[in-house]
Amino acid sequence: MSGTADIVARPFGDEDVDFNDVESSTASISSSVLEYRAIQGRTFHSARHPTDYFTPNDGQQQQSVDLTHHYLTVLLDGKLYLAPIPEDVKNVIDIGTGTGIWAIDFADEHPEAQVIGTDLSPMQPTWIPPNMKFEVDDATVLPWTYTPDSFDFVHVRYLFGAISDWTALFKEAYRVLRPGTGWIQDCEIDVRFRSDDGTTEGVAAMEKWSELFELSGRKTGASFTVVADDLQRRSLEEAGFVDVQVRTFKVPVGGWPLDPKLAEVGRLVHATLENDLEGYTLLLWHNVLNWPAEEYRPFLADLRKALRNRKYHGYYVLRYAFGRKPEA
Template identity: 50%
Template sequence: MADAEKSTGSQAPQSPTSKSPEKPTESQPAQSPPSKSPVQEEIVYDGDSGLGDLASSTASLSSSILQYRTVLGRTYASEIGKSEGWTPNDAQHTESMDIHHHACTLLLDGKLYLSPLKDNISKVVDIGTGTGIWAIDFGDEYPDAEVIGTDISPIQPTWIPPNVKFEIDDANLSWTWRDDTFDFVHVRGMIGTIIDWPAFYREAFRCCKPGGYMEHHDEAAEWHSANGEISEDSAMGQWGKVFSEGGKKFGRTFRLIQDDVQIKGMEEAGFVDIVVKDYMCPIGDWPEDRKQKEIGMFAKLVPFAHPSLSTWILRTNRVQALSTSFGPLCTWQTFGTRCGTRASTHSTPIVWCTGGNPSNERAPSCQGG
């Protein structure tokens, strides 16, 4: 796997950190049910959601949060506020997220992050925590730091380190924490979920302490091949177009890597000393290098093209037009079989982007979006 590193911005001066209390909690009113797509959605209550005794400090838990939507046998988070996730939250997908986490740590030689964090950090947030596995591992590594993981689905475990907690929250809304709350803002795998990325980064900058860091890691929704074997009219060649066009209709871009959304958003928000590391993650066991082969074997189990895409295309009328053209392509069998051949040399781009908060200067607070 080839990786490249580049940095932007000037050297930032060291600034003292400060702690501020969080904003008081607010309850979110239940929203009217969303209109159904051509695919019938069945609302189900999952009594064993894994929420347990975890209580969110940013939203009161109502029964609507646990009213998962079932589409073509997959369950999705309830649509509350601006949240409308395209990935499932069932056992099949949570397992794939944990495998993805392992592949990411292999890419980073066992590390959880790339930012130059201090040993005495006190508060960390993991936006879009999913199963919470990154937050849990980070909490074990930094037992004296408070680690908060947020997500729109209560699918995190209850058996967690005492310094870790999870909150139900939608990152598309105004963040409820006060300025200068976190030493480290971590974001991973949020492609296709955020409506307004510039607003998202402004909120991250506002909540990041002076001297703190933000790190955002995401994948490109497309396939590459070292020997150029992917033809434009093939299923794999059309894959990126599915996401690109669907994201436009869905109102949540999948072109983070292609359009340099991470770098531009972090720079505009005020982060400095931005460092970008580009990776090509192998899919399958084709690499000769032992480490790359291991990464590829795990990545093949949960490539970005996981089997929920066809459900996503069909379940929303925003991309209904795509289902006729691309629906037959969006199957795991199509990609699993192709990536499983020894002749294939497929990979997907992954970008880690880190930046620091240099001073007490603040970007204007976001008002949602």
């Protein structure tokens, strides 16, 4: 395990109370893909799409996606992955690529590789490295359209709340990876607040946030507790992968840690949330759980206040899991 020791908070002062120092077919894109759903001023994936993903696909949420990529890169000391793939990797696919930022960075780092990024919506940039492309596709629609034994690396990140059968997803990755040398890596996070010193216990807004995700996962069947339930490891092994390894991290929320790197990660996590608390919660609150609409805005206000308070030493638990496809 990595990064799971208690995180030491730097000394707290009065100036910290209001902490705020942050800021399908793969062949073509049909018109139906662009028919986004509008919910309370936010746009979500196409109403005709079989997957009802919980976050928006608009510009505000895309900013949070890019901030997420940045804090994960800082967490890994500048690395884009942990799986022991060879430097001369040839064919790579990024499932659920979002804005495509990971795929673009990987393509830049590996100019000899061919990189594909897939997502539900065509929200990626048009200026991309010459060795990559984006495709609109839904990884939950099985089987995948890709040729068996054709990829060297399948990258998956932050699909919590979107997958009802992780073993089925990983079996498709297994099918398209090369025997013996093909690797898969999945990174997921449990967004329920935790603390080593008990400071997040009894904070109503933080507990409401955690309850929102836990109950939504139970209702939809797409778990938000992938990490806590050890679904990554178990599902990779059930899909047939070998040499499965996991690395677990505590990801602070806010710049309260004494450790400079963790403080930077925490500030970026805070910025990610502050940028779009609504985007992470709107659909779940109103459309999945049908909680009282009049309580939603006060909840967001209370949560922002709690996030800015360095008295609360909250963190999330994040886990990387990776495995290799054995020889046939």
